[in-house]
Amino acid sequence: MTPDERREALESIAREVRVCTKCRLHQSRTRAVPGEGHPETEVIFVGEGPGFNEDQQGRPFVGAAGGLLTELLSSVGWKRDEVFITNVVKCRPPGNRDPEPDEIAACRPYLQRQLEVLDPALVVTLGRFSMASFMPGARIGSAHGTVRAVDPETGAANATAYAMYHPAAAFRQAAMRSTLFKDMLGVPEALLQARQRRAHDEETAALPADGLDQRASVPPPEDEPPPTVVDAERDVTPAHDVPAATDARPAVTRVNDEVGTVADVPAPTSAPDADATGRQLGLF
Ligand code: URA
Numbered sequence: 001m002t003p004d005e006r007r008e009a010l011e012s013i014a015r016e017v018r019v020c021t022k023c024r025l026h027q028s029r030t031r032a033v034p035g036e037g038h039p040e041t042e043v044i045f046v047g048e049g050p051g052f053n054e055d056q057q058g059r060p061f062v063g064a065a066g067g068l069l070t071e072l073l074s075s076v077g078w079k080r081d082e083v084f085i086t087n088v089v090k091c092r093p094p095g096n097r098d099p100e101p102d103e104i105a106a107c108r109p110y111l112q113r114q115l116e117v118l119d120p121a122l123v124v125t126l127g128r129f130s131m132a133s134f135m136p137g138a139r140i141g142s143a144h145g146t147v148r149a150v151d152p153e154t155g156a157a158n159a160t161a162y163a164m165y166h167p168a169a170a171f172r173q174a175a176m177r178s179t180l181f182k183d184m185l186g187v188p189e190a191l192l193q194a195r196q197r198r199a200h201d202e203e204t205a206a207l208p209a210d211g212l213d214q215r216a217s218v219p220p221p222e223d224e225p226p227p228t229v230v231d232a233e234r235d236v237t238p239a240h241d242v243p244a245a246t247d248a249r250p251a252v253t254r255v256n257d258e259v260g261t262v263a264d265v266p267a268p269t270s271a272p273d274a275d276a277t278g279r280q281l282g283l284f
């Protein structure tokens with residue numbers, strides 16, 4: 001799929017989501033929230049469902065949890081518009097209640113199609129409901145910070161899942177904040193593992209993926225600079241200026257040369273600056 005075809009396919013899904021009436025959540029929504037991000041990314045973040053601000057704006061993770069997600073991404077040198085961000089349900093459950101199983105099931109085809117189009121190497125799950133879709137049976141207390149091969153039935157043909165707590169958990173429990181930043185530091189390493197698995201699977205196409213849980217270790221600072229967000233095989237034109245690549249690999253971005261340590265985690269900030277967040281964003 002060319003970048004233009006990918007972009008158009010994602011837009012087409014988004015148009016359907018915006019007028020969808022397949023479950024009761026459409027009755028109380030202001031706007032549906034299809035998701036947004038870079039169409040050529042290798043990494044998708046999947047949350048639970050829109051909250052108040054997302055429902056108002058029609059965009060994912062733009063409230064307080066979104067501000068924290070943006071901070072988490074920048075702690076590994078990534079920007080929101082270099083990944084794809086969406087949710088298990090695309091419309092806000094009233095009063096931010098948990099999504100019901102039938103609502104999740106009704107909405108599942110949209111996420112599945114997004115995954116088919118994006119063909120991500122890495123699916124980062126945010127919270128229990130998202131984790132349940134990609135690591136069935138896992139318990140978040142032990143699964144956070146770990147990877148597992150994704151069932152192709154999800155739509156992601158050859159992906160690795162990496163589980164994290166939901167950013168909003170940090171607002172209920174202060175200690176969760178450092179757990180989130182610590183787990184985030186494992187994401188670039190999880191992407192490297194995901195790429196290795198894909199490369200390996202391409203070589204040995206007949207063999208099943210090794211679906212074992214494995215704790216993704218945080219790479220030591222002297223490691224190779226971790227990953228570009230874009231797949232080597234995708235013929236993408238850089239979305240914005242990038243440093244000259246030393247190899248032929250096209251890049252939307254590179255993460256920091258050094259992955260920070262937990263001690264480097266920025267001090268807590270108060271309410272996110274919505275304008276600044278908005279400026280960073282590029283809708284696909
Ligand atoms: N929480 C989520 O799970 N998703 C959003 O988009 C915002 C908050």
Ligand code: SF4
Binds near residue numbers: 020
């Ligand atoms: Fe449709 Fe999903 Fe919204 Fe339900 S939550 S109305 S299935 S888009």
